[in-house]
Amino acid sequence: ELGNMYFSQGRWDEAATAYYAAGVRLVDQGLLTQAEDLIAVIRGLNGANADDLEQKIAAARNVENQ
Numbered sequence: 798e799l800g801n802m803y804f805s806q807g808r809w810d811e812a813a814t815a816y817y818a819a820g821v822r823l824v825d826q827g828l829l830t831q832a833e834d835l836i837a838v839i840r841g842l843n844g845a846n847a848d849d850l851e852q853k854i855a856a857a858r859n860v861e862n863q
Contacts, residue, residue: 800812809843813846816842816846817847820853824853829857829861832853836850
């Protein structure tokens with residue numbers, strides 16, 4: 798919700814940071830599909846954060862498949 802608040806205020810960098818942090822928490826909780834849902838939004842705001850989140854999701858999937 799913090800990301801949504803920043804987004805609605807046009808505070809793009811802060812929104813990207815909040816969405817990324819939420820995505821990392823989702824990965825840590827094993828909620829990979831929900832984390833993936835944030836990638837497109839983050840990519841529109843900060844491509845580097847989206848790339849990093851994708852890597853974290855891929856690493857978590859690799860751990861699941863072992």
